Amino acid sequence: MNGAESLVRTLVAGGVDTCFANPGTSEMHFVAALDRVGGMRCVLSLFEGVVSGAADGYGRMADKPAATLLHLGPGLGNALANLHNARKANTPIVNIVGEHATHHRQYDAPLTADVEGVARPMSAWVKTSMDARSVARDGAAAVTAAMTSPGQVATLILPADTAWNLSDGPAPVARPPERAKVPEAAIAEAVAALRSGEPTLVIVGGLALRERPLKTASAIVEATGAHMIAPTSNARVERGAGRVTVNRIFYPIRQALEQVSQYRHVVLIGARNPVAFFAYPDMPSLVMPEGCAVHVLAEPQDDIADALDRLADAVGARPEQAVLQKAGRPDLPRGAITPDTVGSVVAALLPENAIIVDEAINSSGTTYAQTAGCPPHDWLALTGGSIGIGLPLATGAAVACPDRRVVALQADGSGMYTVQALWTHARENLDITTIVFANRAYQSLEIELRNVGALNPGRIALDMLDIGRPDLDWVKLAEGMGVPAARAENLEDLIDLFRSSVGRPGPFLIEVPI
């Protein structure tokens, strides 16, 4: 068998059975091998940013890597922005990037570029296979690297001749190292902070935001009188009725500073010491107040569940002390369409076990609170600040969880970066309901322009923030890619459209003017 087939067999045997692809000529042997091997679901996208964002959504929900299939340096370049988000989410991903044959690279053909150089900024692991007999071993190492905690982006570059030449067959995938147990000293330090009698904040991130560890964390803060919060943006939060509700640090820096100003200790559990999203003149970069002692119980890559169990034992927290969210939804709203009433509609009608993908930016502020008492669901957010992940993330989540409804809350400006994802929603008939909040502006930037002190901006500056003129017609965009769609002119429309969409298979898009 050739190198490409040895790699596909290695991936499938190693549990990597889904590939998001936008292949080109140099990947044709890999594509040809897919039919011979079997067991790999291949999902085509029309742009590489959809591929990488979908792999992120898949990895967050499946807790194992998908493969991507990308075409040389420029194809990988198109995937970088959402690989950046995946890196910040600690999502496992195995990128397979085609490259010119080893003997061809010296000639500076049109598509020649420094592929490793393109890969490095967003990858924890990068390797170029040297020959066909190495490809399977390299692929196995890439899977292990991707699975290494807390989850990593691994990029394997595959020169065309390493795909078409003869291989030695597949290679076994080694198990990644176990997550490290945190030292006793870290437990003791957290205990001391929690028992200090001073105001203490516990910040839970990463795997601490899954159902069971979050219950343990809740019991700990209840037992000790501490408070608990999550970072602003999180890869995945398991929430809803019967689970623990956790608030998040505010995005606007002034509000965030005020939110945590009272604390003298912060205990970090799978989360980093919070940092302002952007710097501003005369504003601090770190969110916690000066003099607040920082205690790291567990890094994102550590055995977080074990650390929480041990901390609970140490402070005498009992499971039944966890504060569980009561079931409850808002009534269906009346009146005008606003971000709040749209959130109420989502909360009133959200199906059980849904996956909410949140890239509504300025329009989803209250939806998080409104859905707290909904039936159990997952909430996936933009982790790296690179807009254009929502529609791809929904794609990957829906592929990973075919029995669950995905609800994508999508801002219009962000949605346009990777609008091509809608075509994959249609082709794969994915159960995704997309709500586009059409405010027709880069609204974040209007706020930020004021924040940086441009109090009276002129026409040229304002033109850079205004994505109306012409208005985007999301119904036509969706239909142009095969996704049925409608515009909600009022709340009654929205209620009807959302209810019917979540009740039947396949994708649907609702444009909501805000």
Place this chain on the structure above:
Amino acid sequence: MNGAESLVRTLVAGGVDTCFANPGTSEMHFVAALDRVGGMRCVLSLFEGVVSGAADGYGRMADKPAATLLHLGPGLGNALANLHNARKANTPIVNIVGEHATHHRQYDAPLTADVEGVARPMSAWVKTSMDARSVARDGAAAVTAAMTSPGQVATLILPADTAWNLSDGPAPVARPPERAKVPEAAIAEAVAALRSGEPTLVIVGGLALRERPLKTASAIVEATGAHMIAPTSNARVERGAGRVTVNRIFYPIRQALEQVSQYRHVVLIGARNPVAFFAYPDMPSLVMPEGCAVHVLAEPQDDIADALDRLADAVGARPEQAVLQKAGRPDLPRGAITPDTVGSVVAALLPENAIIVDEAINSSGTTYAQTAGCPPHDWLALTGGSIGIGLPLATGAAVACPDRRVVALQADGSGMYTVQALWTHARENLDITTIVFANRAYQSLEIELRNVGALNPGRIALDMLDIGRPDLDWVKLAEGMGVPAARAENLEDLIDLFRSSVGRPGPFLIEVPI
């Protein structure tokens, strides 16, 4: 004045008066400065691949750099694929990339990434400004770097505090070094080859494909009995009636090898020794036959016009020996819509001084020949093999040349990568007629899958090449972004639609099922 304003003033005074932008928070001071300074046309796009591709189209037509305005590492990442094409086209571009404030970068905020690392693979010049007093000087150096022959991508990274702190005002832009005169030995070597009596091919690229140098080259080959050809893909060819028509090396490697198999000498003038686009098992990487002597008259960065003049003198070529293209167009075609008949329509109706942007890939093969006798026009092609440049390239060409009609020949698969460009066509009311060849497949890959020996591909492989299911509706996509559009169901439709579009201002898109 702050650093941002000192930079904008430096750019404008240095002749950089057009900025393609997709800004974010960290670029708000730059945006705010635009209103205070004046003289900079700012064109917003909804995706960074449109920004960089438009800057490429602008630079190719204006022969000077546009600026881009991009948001941190991920924003630059989205621009990379078309910066790759620009690099291969030797297009001057000045990228301005926002970055976190210098004191904020240490904290690994969500958007933190290795911006210089992202920039380097596609940039000839990269610098991060250290403080507000350096920004103007760094900006001036970036313009000089971009203008340095043969034209380069220069990337200036601008930490937010260098934009908001106090500067020393603008800095003067130094002239780039003159293009080097080629040594006498290079002239003599070319003369010897041309007079060798052996079959000799002259390959003209880069600036040799402009009207006047191409006439000189034509006179030289006529005077010496050599043949002349251009590379497969060229940044810009000035052609049409009264100019010199030059054929191109075939893209398919077998045809290319046959095309040049007879030659014993090749003289390179602004072109590189031709290389196969991809490697194939048992195929050579270099196109010229073994034993063919390679003579470099002028590298792309040399003074090509001067080298041609001196070579013409040395071989006694007289200007009137140049073979000029006779005026002539095909008749309007009848019958079925095929790539050939579409090309005939374009050739029959192309307005004088048009700019043809060719990303039709498999559908434009004969259009190049059919338009040879059209009124003078420019032909811009995909130089780096990274598909998704056509619609952005048309954007930039139309901004650079507001009095000329741009005709974009666009394959459907390629067009989807940067489909967001249509919105900028609409917002700026650009005179662009786009013809989308809707074959509903990655047709190149169907050919390449056979080329790599996968003779009987299965369903999974074929699915990766088929972009139907669902079919894209380009009329809805265009209308969704504010571009009027129609589908040509037959040749008569196409003739009517194309004729009316090129006769009135503003953009129009015609979907042509192929």
